Amino acid sequence: MRKGTGARPKRKSAERAVLEFSLDARRGSFHLQVECAFHSDWTVVFGPSGSGKSTLLRLLAGLDRPIRGRIALNSRTLTDTAIGLHLAPGRRSTALVAQQPALFPHLSVAANVAYGLRGLDHATRAARVEEMLALAGATDLAGRRPQELSGGEAQRVALARALAPAPRLLLLDEPFSALDGVASDALLERLQLWLRKNAVQAVMATHDVTDALATSAEVLLLREGRVIALGPAAQVLAAERERIALRLRTI
Amino acid sequence: MGAGADARTTAGLETGVACRSLLMEMDWQAFALSLRLATVTTAILLAIAVPLAALLVLGRSRWLAALEALATLPMVLPPTVLGFFLLVLLGPRTAVGRGITALLGHPLAFSFNGLVVGSVIYSLPFAVQPLVAGFASVDTALVDAARLLGAGPVRVVTSILVPLARRSLLAAIVLSFLHTIGEFGVVLMLGGDIPGSTRTLSIVLYNQVENFDYAAANRTAAILLGMSVVALALIYSNAQRHGGASKTQERGARRA
Numbered sequence: 001m002r003k004g005t006g007a008r009p010k011r012k013s014a015e016r017a018v019l020e021f022s023l024d025a026r027r028g029s030f031h032l033q034v035e036c037a038f039h040s041d042w043t044v045v046f047g048p049s050g051s052g053k054s055t056l057l058r059l060l061a062g063l064d065r066p067i068r069g070r071i072a073l074n075s076r077t078l079t080d081t082a083i084g085l086h087l088a089p090g091r092r093s094t095a096l097v098a099q100q101p102a103l104f105p106h107l108s109v110a111a112n113v114a115y116g117l118r119g120l121d122h123a124t125r126a127a128r129v130e131e132m133l134a135l136a137g138a139t140d141l142a143g144r145r146p147q148e149l150s151g152g153e154a155q156r157v158a159l160a161r162a163l164a165p166a167p168r169l170l171l172l173d174e175p176f177s178a179l180d181g182v183a184s185d186a187l188l189e190r191l192q193l194w195l196r197k198n199a200v201q202a203v204m205a206t207h208d209v210t211d212a213l214a215t216s217a218e219v220l221l222l223r224e225g226r227v228i229a230l231g232p233a234a235q236v237l238a239a240e241r242e243r244i245a246l247r248l249r250t251i
Numbered sequence: 252m253g254a255g256a257d258a259r260t261t262a263g264l265e266t267g268v269a270c271r272s273l274l275m276e277m278d279w280q281a282f283a284l285s286l287r288l289a290t291v292t293t294a295i296l297l298a299i300a301v302p303l304a305a306l307l308v309l310g311r312s313r314w315l316a317a318l319e320a321l322a323t324l325p326m327v328l329p330p331t332v333l334g335f336f337l338l339v340l341l342g343p344r345t346a347v348g349r350g351i352t353a354l355l356g357h358p359l360a361f362s363f364n365g366l367v368v369g370s371v372i373y374s375l376p377f378a379v380q381p382l383v384a385g386f387a388s389v390d391t392a393l394v395d396a397a398r399l400l401g402a403g404p405v406r407v408v409t410s411i412l413v414p415l416a417r418r419s420l421l422a423a424i425v426l427s428f429l430h431t432i433g434e435f436g437v438v439l440m441l442g443g444d445i446p447g448s449t450r451t452l453s454i455v456l457y458n459q460v461e462n463f464d465y466a467a468a469n470r471t472a473a474i475l476l477g478m479s480v481v482a483l484a485l486i487y488s489n490a491q492r493h494g495g496a497s498k499t500q501e502r503g504a505r506r507a
Contacts (some may be wrong), residue, residue, distance in 0.1 A: 063395050090401030102392035106414045115410075116400030165401060 019060075019169060019201060023069035027055050032225040038203065040218035042192060044233070045205040047222035053205035054099075056222070057171045060203070061096040062089040073169050073201075095167035097175040101158035103146035109133070109157050110142040116165035132160035135194055137187060151178030156187070170195065172204040185214065213237060277470065278455045285452040288363070289431040292370040296378040296427045299371070304382035305408045309394065319383070326376035334440025337369050341441070361443045366451075369437040377426040385419020386412045425486045429479055
């Protein structure tokens, strides 16, 4: 299936965002060894907990360094251990919305969203904050403090904050776990539309097969730090049919 | 009743007299010098300790453990030993001392500036340790989030670590200040006993005891004790006000 994806770019337009990486990394006793190229503008990294999804996303975001490896976004090299290159997380045009929203507790919601917007005049920044909060469905939270938000609200604000500086790549690590199904679906739909319009590529990690099926054009199946499969959702997930069928029955 | 009122008046008078004599006979020069030394030292310490503590908490180098040990050394070193080393280092026998003398036109030892150097080194652990503890208690996910949003090390420190560890910052300020007010060994070794220049309150206290002037020693000790109590009361009342508020907020958030 990994070979099959090699043909995919030909069907896509040449200027399509492409994320390529080959990584060898350790985190404690966990060993991640992956080599992939994403051609879809929405890729799902699917796997059970402990399969290395978060580790992969942290590496892509530049928060952790691989032992060996290379990451390129739109042909721009972000990390290359061979030449000792490692761009700082804030210089990779990459945003990460982690499971834990990690809002700055001493700042208001609006100030949280504005944190990544520097060098803009006040009016532009305020407009951008408003736009992002609207996208995340969190407009009426602007004046609140993070301590006053529910888990779902905090995740919406974290999404708005991550997108505010206009990244080229959005990494989502089970970002809507605290939202209920309907709210999560509506937000995902709006988000995907916005990302497409603004030509932002997204990679979402999830262990929820319904999420994987609902949103993805392309799925990377990860287990124990290794790539099991990469390809169209239906195709990849069919390989996991047994496990998925079991899971769906329990849902 | 009349007698009681008389007694009260007498007692009041006596207190008044005692206070007046305390104020009159206080070595104001030494008092002012101690305050000045502590203020200058605390300001310099903050400028050094905040970046140093941030480096110790955020840095990845394996040399950091050695650096932290070095920054803690003055805490366990006898003050007289530290004072002696500095006296030799800043004196005319070493290149450093000669260089500084050439630069300033006078040696650093036996001067106010020399005392500042000694005090900064002596109180360094008391500024660094609370800040390291405070910075380390800030959730690393917040630091990651700030870095992802483009914050460099300076902005991470000023916009995330310092505001979230402001109680540790206050503790560092007060501890540095009080530790400098109370230092004796380093001052005696490095500064000698020059009125207006290096004779601090703790040196005055020592002189008074040496002269068997216990009444004066009592007054000086009372002033030093009073300053410590007031400063500590400041920290704790502030911690209670802020800490109390933030704890209530946390509880509220958990409930929500």
